[in-house]
Amino acid sequence: xxxxxxxxxxxxxxxxxxxxxxxxxxxxxxxxxxxxxxxxxxxxxxxxxxxxxxxxxxxxxxxxxxxxxxxxxxxxxxxxxxxxxxxxxxxxxxxxxxxxxxxxxxxxxxxxxxxxxxxxxxxxxxxxxxxxxxxxxxxxxxxxxxxxxxxxxxxxxxxxxxxxxxxxx
Numbered sequence: 330x331x332x333x334x335x336x337x338x339x340x341x342x343x344x345x346x347x348x349x350x351x352x353x354x355x356x357x358x359x360x361x362x363x364x365x366x367x368x369x370x371x372x373x374x375x376x377x378x379x380x381x382x383x384x385x386x387x388x389x390x391x392x393x394x395x396x397x398x399x400x401x402x403x404x405x406x407x408x409x410x411x412x413x414x415x416x417x418x419x420x421x422x423x424x425x426x427x428x429x430x431x432x433x434x435x436x437x438x439x440x441x442x443x444x445x446x447x448x449x450x451x452x453x454x455x456x457x458x459x460x461x462x463x464x465x466x467x468x469x470x471x472x473x474x475x476x477x478x479x480x481x482x483x484x485x486x487x488x489x490x491x492x493x494x495x496x497x498x
Contacts, residue, residue: 333353334352334353334354335352335353335354336352336353337350337351337352337353338350338351338352338353338356338464338465339465340356340359340360340364340366341356341360341366341398341409341411341424341426341464342360342364342365342366342367342397342398342409342411343366343395343396343397343411343413345366345395346364346365346366346395346397347364347365347366349364353426353464356407356426356464357400357402357407357426360398360400360409361400364400365397366397366398367397367398367399367400368387368388368397368398368399369399369400381403382438383401384449385399385410386444387399387412395413395414396411396412396413396414398410398411398412406425406435407425407426408423408424408425408426408437408461409423409424409426409464410422410423410424410439411423411424411471413471413472415472416480417479417480418477418478418479418480419477419478419479419480419483420471420472420473420474420475420476420477420478421439421441421457421475421476421478422461422462422471422474422475422476423437423439423461423462423475424461424462424463424464424466424471425461425462425463425464426464427463427464428463428464428465429463429466431463432460432461432462432463433460435460435461436458436459436460437457437458437459437460437461438456438457438458439456439457439458439475439476440454440455440456441454441455441456441476441478441486442454442455442486443485443486443487443488444488445488453482453485453486454486455476455478455482455486456476457475457476459475462474462475
């Protein structure tokens with residue numbers, strides 16, 4: 330991490346799940362091991378096996394607009410993949426655990442599609458390509474960045490999983 334690794338930052342998970350302040354150098358470890366705003370505990374390490382591109386099945390919360398994210402790592406670069414429902418749309422972000430200047434060094438690609446569409450090539454596929462957002466981006470600005478998908482399109486993409494949660498890939 331190029332910034333002071335001891336500076337205090339807030340966990341990127343929605344405050345409704347976590348909101349913990351901790352040293353920058355500890356954020357990624359917190360996300361993948363103990364954060365209540367992370368799905369990593371459900372992936373049994375598969376989310377961080379170093380193989381990319383990565384396909385993740387993303388369960389949706391039906392309680393409110395906030396959802397847990399995934400902590401991911403690629404060649405010692407740590408990110409947090411997040412999803413939030415912001416009526417009338419849905420926002421997907423990749424937050425770099427770093428600053429805005431470091432974000433310029435990376436490109437992220439997000440594709441959202443139905444779990445039934447294994448290759449993401451069906452008619453209801455949404456894509457984004459661009460820079461990740463920085464860890465310390467204002468929450469309101471984050472809602473306007475990344476992949477923005479309308480509620481109508483999300484209804485076409487999501488599926489009910491065996492009497493369980495609604496999900497997309």
